[in-house]
Amino acid sequence: MGFFLETLFGGLMAGMLYSLIALGFVLIFKASGVFNFAQGAMVLFAALAMARFSEWVPALLGFDNKVVANLIAFVLAMGCMIIVAWVIERFVLGKLVNQEGITLLMATLGITYFLDGFGQTIFGSDIYKIDVGMPKDPIFLMESTFPGGILIGSEDLIAAGIAAALVVALAVFFQKTATGRALRAVADDHQAAQSIGIPLNRIWVIVWSVAGFAALVAGIIWGSKLGVQFSLSQVALKALPVVILGGLTSVPGAIIGGLLIGVGEKLSEVYIGPLLGGGIEIWFAYVMALGFLLVRPQGLFGEKIIDRV
Amino acid sequence: MSTPNILLNVNGIEVIYNHVILVLKGVSLQVPEGQVVALLGGNGAGKTTTLRAVSNLLAGERGEVTKGSIELRGERIEKLSTSDMVDRGVVQVMEGRHCFAHLSIEENLLTGAYTRTDGKAAVAQTLEKVYNYFPRLKTRRTSQAAYTSGGEQQMCAIGRALMANPKMVLLDEPSMGLAPQIVEEVFEIVKDLNTKERVTFLLAEQNTNIALRYADYGYILENGRIVMDGAAKDLRENEDVKEFYLGMGGGDRKSFKDVKSYKRRKRWLA
Amino acid sequence: MTDKKIGDVILDVQNISLRFGGVKALTDISFNVREHEVRAIIGPNGAGKSSMLNCINGVYTPQEGRITFRGQAFSHMNSRQVAEMGVARTFQNLALFKGMSVIDNIMTGRNLKMKTNIFQQAIRWGAAEREESAHREFVEHIIDFLEIQPHRKTPVGRLPYGLQKRVDLGRALAMEPQVLLLDEPMAGMNVEEKQDMCRFILDVNEEFGTTIVLIEHDMGVVMDISDRVVVLDYGKKIGDGAPDEVRANEDVIRAYLGTSH
Amino acid sequence: QAKEQFFPVLVYRTGAYAPNGVPFANGYVDYLKLVNAQGGINGVKITFEECETGYATDRGVECYERLKGKGATVFQPLSTGITFALTEKAPADKIPLITAGYGRSESADGGVFKWNFPLLGTYWVNADVLVQHIAKKEGGLDKLKGKKIALVYHDSPFGKEPIPVLQERARTHGFDLQLLPVTAPGVEQKATWLQVRQSRPDYVFLWGWGVMNSAALKEAVATGYPREKMYGVWWAGAEPDVKDVGDNAKGYNAAAMQHGAQPDAKVVQNIMAQVHAKGQGTGPKEEVGSVLYMRGMLSAMLGVEGVKRAQERFGKGKVMTGEQTRWGLENLALDQKKLDALGFAGVMRPVSTSCVDHMGSGWTRIHTWDGKKWGFTSDWYEGDQQILKPMVKAAADKYAAEKKLERRTPADCQS
Amino acid sequence: MLYRENGQFKTSYRADQQIFPILQDRVVIGLLIAFAFFAVPMMASEYMYRAILVPFLILSLAAIGLNILVGYCGQISLGTGAFMAIGAYGAYNFMVRIEGMPLLAALVLGGVCATVVGVLFGIPSLRIKGLYLAVATLAAQFFTDWSFLRIKWFTNDSSSGSVSVSGLKLLGWNITTPLDKYLFCLGFVIVCAWLAKNLVRSHIGREWMAMRDMDVAAAVIGIRPIYAKLTAFAVSSFFVGMAGALWGFVHLGSWEPAAFSIDRSFQLLFMVIIGGLGSIMGSFFGAAFIVILPIALNQIPAAMGIPISTALASHLEAMIFGALIVFFLIVEPHGLARLWSTAKEKLRLWPFPH
Ligand SMILES: Nc1ncnc2c1ncn2[C@@H]1O[C@H](COP(=O)(O)OP(=O)(O)OP(=O)(O)O)[C@@H](O)[C@H]1O
């Protein structure tokens, strides 16, 4: 029982971390109908920027205060993400208005290559550290009830809290504001949105900047967990089942999807894995998402897929 | 009316789609401020293309204006974006509805007011006005646009454009798919806005009959060229127009059942 | 109107009701269609006309009621069955296959009649090629008939709206249907084009004896070419009969026509 | 034409494994530069060209094809996947492959694998040595009975290589082996470490590469598994694996493939003096002498020595062909004296290869991270040939049967 | 003026239905094939065969397969690598387990294995659509990756999960030299491309396209979605599976599951989109582009004697590659094939514009 709970909590925590990345996907999809495969690359890029700036800034300015260094680095990294958003709008999406989803998807794959190369060129391809003072030591709960207690990573706990806060903020933004509505309109029909005067370019810069912000937060949390290096871009693959399970267009879906996938994945690996030789969590997550989709093809909270004659 | 100032001046434009398909072959037309100008012509004549050129929606269709110029109040606008045009008060109602499928009818209408800065109350007022024009929309206000009937979507598209409080509306086939009653109503709305709020209209329409009844001036476009233009009432009296666009060979309306020969207009054009 | 033999009831719609959540699209609708006739359905926007066709087609499943086709009753129709029984259809919102050429679009209408298997098609040589040529010939006739020869190989997405409507009709005709359901085939056409379209429809009706169910907002067209008219309003039937009767019906005038034409 | 011996250099300086690939590549190239600085191989200058594989097999194959055309005489694929692919191609091209410390374990059998040289040790040796080491700590092989060892491995051919040896050992000594695969690249290991926490194994063997290693260490910290009980493969025992875990990785052990991090070794000093001092160093100075840098250097040295040995037979100061180099590698005799002369004293032990033994030697030590650097914490071990030899032979025979190859005859061995 | 169909009248529908209705096109293609069979062997180096031509041909075949699914039937798949793997391991198992299995039969049977699994993973497509389906196909990718690593039977009990084949032979022809391999692949791929082209221009092909463009309308004219989608999955997986088998057997000779990883799936998707969705010809263009471009980019600095470090070179390569992809998508979202046909249309009008 103790172990079950521990696995459950572990899954929930891992799930929140996935949500954080899934959020980036959802944001951009919801606001422009683009399935942004570059989200992983953006996470890496943001994390690299953060890690390197927090190293360079104190060296350059010659002070030794970690908090200040981190703050400055955060601002600079965010600046980078805004520039990235602007460049993407200006040179890629702006020129692909009204194209089909799959073309846009490919374009984001192109962006992925570019960002990967570019990020490593300017920031380097070694392992870097982000140290924002996340606690590393485990916390034990209910030690009296279960032998050894239930272990929870304190780092995970904080990350989960941040993710939750971010999601709530974004969900409100989308549902309650006029800009949120305009964003959803853009996702439905680029051309019609243009025709009523929604300035696609400005909207896209904003959305990609927000997604950049989500990427930066994800990058900091994942980066301080894993170290900042190329593999960080691959955690995006873990967020994909979350996105489809929760629904491509739903911010709360990213959270619920994340939790479900996280828990499902960990429980399956721990309880079914040994029977099958282990290593099943990655495909199990996808199969789980697939199963949900068979029941609800638009994901748990996604907007209904419309086909009508 | 004294000589009205020209609001929109299209000057010999050529439009090419996909780098190879030449669609407009030098179209010139003028829309005076505060008037209703109709753009008539058969299928594929290039009406939609002309409107797209004006509102700068061609890029998304991989088309471009290769020759000529378009001026709005004397300002060259070929390089502007669609949203710049909306800022200048020019809104297009696209052919084939194009509602935002996932948004409800009301949300669709509200997005139409995206560019407005005159406050919530004013927007609510316009919304009320649109609902007054199209009561059907009010009953369907919470349905997702994708699940409304063809005609309801058409009303939604028109209503959405009105929400922007435009100075000039480019209407592309507003009557399509609407019940006859509503068609009349739409044109009444056009007249209403035109007279009361001095909104200028450029409308592409297949329903020549009604279009010429409400328009001040008409252009007939065939095969990417303007073949005829004139005041609406003159056009209505023109024999060719009567025969080919109003379906009234020799004075009377012919029954659809009895018309046996086609291809006449094509001969006329040749 | 007199030289045409109108036969027995071919399609009988009985007490159909269709709801979408709270929206009652159709309420207890019954009407029938006789062989070889031109049957029009009219009504204001959102009355449920297209939904009616969708029910006949098997795209929607009505909650109540039955549809009898040639004496066979169905409470649910599957699109494929309907097609096999010889019912073809055009769409209000242009449901053409955008990426395909005009010929290919119309050829899809022949699919039900093409029998070679996938291996024969892969090799092509022989049976598949013969079949393809034979059907191609049929399709060329339709293309000639609809006068869209110059656009044969153009992707339909590039065609102007009116021609797309014609291709849509062509695709339906390629199925050699016994019953042809037309959803606003003349929307977006000018008078002359409408005249052409009427000609096509009447020719089909006269030459092949195809039964036609037509939704149209142009009263001129409806009154001129249809044999009988059903009028729907808010999902209910408010009139049914010959054009002249319907035109005189008070309910219809109030709900739809506005002024009498 | 000048006499030049061409060395292709397959590297990965980008992608997921770049942090590990870069120091290796730098060591490799620096050593070649050092040889040139010292006058080449008996006067034959070395030329070399890098080709980026990104650790991807198809790019590796493309690199091979490209550099082969430029007169390459020996390849070091530097990835298990690429090794597998090149093993099929090398015999036809008559180019030997050096896979020092990686590749297929059964290729130690030169009777079947004529062109493969897993010099200095295979994964089977590595796995065997780890078992020996913990047995020693426990106080004898018999003490292993009833113990539990978890193998946390990279789910790929690389990660699966040690399994047969460990299973064999588990059978004979009666310890429990728990297999815990980690899907590449190994960024998410929570489930794995929850399982470790549940089953509380006495030891964890970490068979990872790249980010997987540091992620595993971090999860070990998070789940409170003692790092002292963790033993890594020799590819999981370098600076990039522990660097950003820092103090938390203190006590973590890994096999050392002969060498460890030895910045004060003679050969390293030579490089500093003769290459870096002249501004010709490939990477940053701080990295010189680190574990993977050393391994790169060592690998380069083996290739150079193969050529040198071949020259002894086929003519000093000549450019060797692939076939001649193969003979050189097969008859390598790096005794202590030669090693000392090369500056490898204390870095590695003598190696001598033969027609049947393409591995040469399998000396291994254990080193431990003290929070700042790696330091040796054990004596030398060697794989237990009684266990390994039959396994190698059986696997090689199976390969030969599949490929319909004949074992090499003694006559062939002379050639 | 040279490129005109003027004066080429079709006297039968059959003639009009040829793959290349215009004489000039037929001549060019004929010459191209003749060139590939006779001229290339006289000029190409071993490196060309092994590193460029053979991978190009095999990946073209896989791209054709994927194009049938994505380009013709509109079902986006990110799991192509999986089906290549199934083809490869399937063919391998037939080869090692059945004595005297002919090479060709093994390849085809590999394709059949992929077909079976493809149909299985195609079933969800009846409900799941668009990008949801695309992501869901990754389930196939990760599941097969895992299976071939974990289930020893598939790899003939190889301890590492990596397998190899050698001694390829076709009717007494030993396929050993790079030239042999090239010719074998060339023949194989041309035949497959021809079969694929026949399929897509027959009624089954039209069914796929109808599903892609408007599935409800397709159903109304009597096309069964189940049949259309599953045949697309089946045919697509069949070609992809054979390509996988060729990749393993002919190109690599020895492989591990990582040879068919998700990167391969993306690479193939790139090919069909850059090449042109819904175009068999485009699959070749796309494959050529994606195979040759990185290699070319990689060699440019060395060829021009610019001394930049390997790392920088490959970062630049990634950047340029990504930028070029975006560039081509912007120039022509419908791919190189469309660019090509636009160019032809222009040529047809030449020298009079429009
Ligand atoms: N996106 C496009 N790509 C290529 N050609 C196009 C495109 N859009 C329109 N065309 C072509 O341009 C010509 C004019 O089309 P347009 O839509 O402007 O006609 P229209 O007058 O609006 O006709 P309709 O009344 O049928 O809507 C047509 O021949 C059409 O084939």
Ligand SMILES: Nc1ncnc2c1ncn2[C@@H]1O[C@H](COP(=O)(O)OP(=O)(O)OP(=O)(O)O)[C@@H](O)[C@H]1O
């Ligand atoms: N799939 C659906 N989901 C929800 N509501 C629907 C759906 N299909 C139709 N409706 C509703 O049913 C009503 C009837 O629609 P229908 O399309 O049949 O109208 P119509 O008579 O064809 O109108 P029009 O002349 O405008 O095309 C409309 O109010 C529409 O919103």
Ligand SMILES: [Mg+2]
């Ligand atoms: Mg139009």
Ligand SMILES: [Mg+2]
């Ligand atoms: Mg309708």
